[in-house]
Amino acid sequence: LEEQLRQSQKMEAVGQLTGGLAHDFNNLLAGIQGSLEMIGTRTRQGRMADVDRYLVAAQEAARRAAALTHRLLAFSRRQTLAPRATDVDALVAGMEELLRRTVGPGIEMEVARGPDVWAVEVDPNQLENALLNLVINARDAMPDGGRITIETANRALDKRAARERDIAPGHYVSLSVTDTGTGMPPEVAARAFDPFFTTKPLGVGTGLGLSMVYGFARQSGGQVRIHSAVGQGTTVSLYLPRHTGGAEGHEVAPLDAPGEAV
Numbered sequence: 198l199e200e201q202l203r204q205s206q207k208m209e210a211v212g213q214l215t216g217g218l219a220h221d222f223n224n225l226l227a228g229i230q231g232s233l234e235m236i237g238t239r240t241r242q243g244r245m246a247d248v249d250r251y252l253v254a255a256q257e258a259a260r261r262a263a264a265l266t267h268r269l270l271a272f273s274r275r276q277t278l279a280p281r282a283t284d285v286d287a288l289v290a291g292m293e294e295l296l297r298r299t300v301g302p303g304i305e306m307e308v309a310r311g312p313d314v315w316a317v318e319v320d321p322n323q324l325e326n327a328l329l330n331l332v333i334n335a336r337d338a339m340p341d342g343g344r345i346t347i348e349t350a351n352r353a354l355d356k357r358a359a360r361e362r363d364i365a366p367g368h369y370v371s372l373s374v375t376d377t378g379t380g381m382p383p384e385v386a387a388r389a390f391d392p393f394f395t396t397k398p399l400g401v402g403t404g405l406g407l408s409m410v411y412g413f414a415r416q417s418g419g420q421v422r423i424h425s426a427v428g429q430g431t432t433v434s435l436y437l438p439r440h441t442g443g444a445e446g447h448e449v450a451p452l453d454a455p456g457e458a459v
């Protein structure tokens with residue numbers, strides 16, 4: 198039954214994906230068609246001055262359509278996870294330079310490490326991708342500058358805290374990225390994880406960032422949560438399951454739920 202559920206969720210995601218792609222692709226095709234029509238009209242009228250402009254527009258739309266299908270292919274081919282014991286703070290420290298260069302000089306970036314943060318069980322490459330995506334989103338939400346805070350903390354979630362976060366009770370490390378940017382209105386927050394949902398201009402946003410972060414978190418046995426207030430900013434928190442292998446010493450039983458593994 199679980200496998201069926203997983204399969205149907207997968208099909209749903211594929212449906213959303215192809216639906217979103219078809220929509221964006223259609224828009225681009227409409228642009229190309231419109232440009233070609235204008236080229237035809239202007240050519241017949243002998244008004245060649247504008248023809249070049251429409252040619253460039255058609256070429257640009259075709260280029261974007263090609264990029265879109267490339268991204269779809271990359272998305273469907275995305276790597277399988279290779280989870281292992283991972284030190285989140287070390288991973289963040291290793292990326293700090295890259296992240297600072299990515300956000301640029303107009304944005305302050307602060308890293309706040311929690312005390313004695315547990316090792317987590319995730320694919321470190323995918324976690325790097327996820328963090329980069331979150332930081333890019335934070336940057337994009339602050340065109341006039343601001344502050345990004347990357348924070349780690351140990352989280353022991355009891356039944357209630359876990360239910361609130363739609364996750365199994367147990368031990369997690371949270372990795373959150375907070376910005377002082379535009380924030381998301383509720384209708385954007387509700388769709389933010391949908392594949393191909395984007396409010397950014399075509400060619401800038403792919404709408405795949407958060408959907409990949411979500412897929413990574415869920416497949417890792419974790420979760421991702423958004424807290425956002427329009428005009429104030431956004432926090433996106435990843436919950437990553439604690440590594441409970443031999444090397445870290447004894448395992449800690451999940452809180453309140455002996456049956457559910459972390």
Ligand code: ADP
Pocket residue numbers: 330334335338376378379380381385389390394395396397401402403404405406407408431
């Ligand atoms: P993309 O960044 O390509 O648009 P994402 O899936 O990463 O795709 O994000 C989807 C949408 O969610 C964005 O277009 C934006 O509207 C919103 N969003 C994501 N992160 C933030 C953020 N930190 N602040 C405000 N809005 C955000």
